[in-house]
Amino acid sequence: MSAVPLPAYLMLALILFCIGLFGALTKRNAVIVLISIELMLNAVNINLVAFAKYSLNPGLTGQIFSLFTITVAAAEAAVGLAILIALYRNRKTVNVDEMDTMKR
Amino acid sequence: MTGEMIAFFLLALTAITGGVLLINLTNVVHMVVALIFTFIAIAGIYITLSAEFVAVVQVLIYSGAITIIMLFGIMLTRHQEKEKKAPRLKIILTGLTIGLFFLIMYGKIKDLNFGQQNVELHVENTKKIGVELYSHYVIPFELTSVLLLVALIGSIILAKRDDDEKEAKK
Numbered sequence: 001m002s003a004v005p006l007p008a009y010l011m012l013a014l015i016l017f018c019i020g021l022f023g024a025l026t027k028r029n030a031v032i033v034l035i036s037i038e039l040m041l042n043a044v045n046i047n048l049v050a051f052a053k054y055s056l057n058p059g060l061t062g063q064i065f066s067l068f069t070i071t072v073a074a075a076e077a078a079v080g081l082a083i084l085i086a087l088y089r090n091r092k093t094v095n096v097d098e099m100d101t102m103k104r
Numbered sequence: 105m106t107g108e109m110i111a112f113f114l115l116a117l118t119a120i121t122g123g124v125l126l127i128n129l130t131n132v133v134h135m136v137v138a139l140i141f142t143f144i145a146i147a148g149i150y151i152t153l154s155a156e157f158v159a160v161v162q163v164l165i166y167s168g169a170i171t172i173i174m175l176f177g178i179m180l181t182r183h184q185e186k187e188k189k190a191p192r193l194k195i196i197l198t199g200l201t202i203g204l205f206f207l208i209m210y211g212k213i214k215d216l217n218f219g220q221q222n223v224e225l226h227v228e229n230t231k232k233i234g235v236e237l238y239s240h241y242v243i244p245f246e247l248t249s250v251l252l253l254v255a256l257i258g259s260i261i262l263a264k265r266d267d268d269e270k271e272a273k274k
Binding site for chain 1: 106108109112116119120123124126127132135136139142143146149150152153154155157158161162165166169170171173174176177178180181182188190194195198199202205206209210213214215216217218220221223225229232233236237241244248251252254255256258259260262263265
């Protein structure tokens with residue numbers, strides 16, 4: 001029984017995290033930035049579930065923790081989008097490089 | 105090459121392809137649709153890790169709810185159809201920094217191995233998670249419900265149109 005080794009899962013999570021980080025830092029549309037952050041949180045969840053299976057003390061703790069992470073991520077997405085809509089109503093833009101009110 | 109290996113490589117390829125499309129596509133709606141593939145592939149990865157309940161939750165919450173809410177966010181706000189690229193210097197600098205981060209992390213994780221124990225996480229997975237949630241993790245579980253309530257009310261209040269302001273303008 002030669003299963004997929006742990007580093008393979010960690011590599012996949014690392015690649016997805018890097019893609020999400022790149023998207024969050026370079027994209028201009030704020031919705032895309034939010035969804036890139038969701039991608040980063042997903043990569044973290046892969047790590048949690050992988051360590052729940054392939055660690056010194058395997059158990060359900062990692063899976064339950066990833067469920068909590070998913071809940072918090074959903075709440076974050078809802079609040080982030082609400083802030084985005086309120087900002088759009090006032091400034092008529094969704095580009096992150098035009099949201100600079102607090103810099104002036 | 106076992107079946108599990110083949111499934112892992114196909115799913116990982118789908119997930120990474122979705123991520124790369126997110127970076128490279130120009131239409132904003134297409135980016136979100138590309139990310140649905142990534143989310144569903146990640147659900148498959150959870151199944152190979154014997155976490156069936158988390159996989160179902162992933163499909164429901166991420167490829168169902170969050171993607172739809174993001175599509176609504178795109179459609180409720182005016183945006184350029186074609187996303188303009190960031191300045192080239194910024195892309196190169198960000199890419200270099202993230203590449204450095206990637207190399208450092210890769211060096212740390214490439215030989216990580218704890219050996220494999222025979223655990224049966226997939227046997228009655230949902231039932232065991234339910235029992236754990238309502239016994240050992242009951243306080244975080246209840247706190248989560250408070251968090252969701254706060255997020256619900258908070259996002260309604262944030263997105264609500266201010267009636268006082270409108271009347272003041274009249």
